[in-house]
Amino acid sequence: MSEPKTHTGGCHCGKVRYEVTLDLAEPAITCNCSMCGRSGTMLRFVPVDAFKLLSGADSLTDYHFNQKVINHQFCRVCGIKSFASGVAPGGVETRAINVRCLDDVDLSAISTHAYDGKSK
Numbered sequence: 001m002s003e004p005k006t007h008t009g010g011c012h013c014g015k016v017r018y019e020v021t022l023d024l025a026e027p028a029i030t031c032n033c034s035m036c037g038r039s040g041t042m043l044r045f046v047p048v049d050a051f052k053l054l055s056g057a058d059s060l061t062d063y064h065f066n067q068k069v070i071n072h073q074f075c076r077v078c079g080i081k082s083f084a085s086g087v088a089p090g091g092v093e094t095r096a097i098n099v100r101c102l103d104d105v106d107l108s109a110i111s112t113h114a115y116d117g118k119s120k
Contacts, residue, residue, distance in 0.1 A: 004050075009102040011075035011082050016056030018083065020097050022046050028099045028110050033117030035065065035072065039081060042099040042112060045088065051095040070096065 002025040010017040028042040036043070056075065063072040074081040082101035088094045099110055 007102045007105065008054075009082055009097070010054075010056070011059075011078050011080040011101065013075060013078035013080075015059040015077050016075045016080075016082055017054040019052050019054060020046055020083075020095065020102075021050045022097065024099070024105065024110060027113040029115050030112045031115045031117040033120070036117060040100070041081070042107070042110065044097045044099055045094050046097060048085075048093040048095060051083070051097070 002023055004021050004023045006019055006021045007024075008017065008019050022044055024044075026044070028044050030042055031037070035041075059075050059077055060073045061076045063074065064070070065072075071085040072081055073084055080101065082098050084096040086094055086096065099105065100107065
């Protein structure tokens with residue numbers, strides 16, 4: 001069993017940078033909803049206290065769709081959505097991390113779990 005580790009990540013142009021503590025041995029979610037299916041995200045959800053925005057708050061813009069419960073934040077310069085914000089069932093504030101936007105991560109080593117968001 002592995003342990004949570006702190007990783008850095010961000011958008012393509014580098015304006016948005018963050019660090020997040022998570023265990024990449026746990027599967028990432030691949031979703032087929034209209035947003036994730038088009039952008040190819042691999043998501044891991046973490047509590048807000050495991051996430052720290054290092055730079056780029058002024059470069060973020062928001063997009064809401066469907067039930068409007070997830071704050072899809074993306075860089076207004078390069079358009080990359082490296083994370084999103086929301087509240088999990090039970091009221092816990094969370095961050096949805098796009099694992100593809102983490103630095104120095106071997107994506108082929110990440111196990112995934114498919115989620116059928118298209119049917120929800």
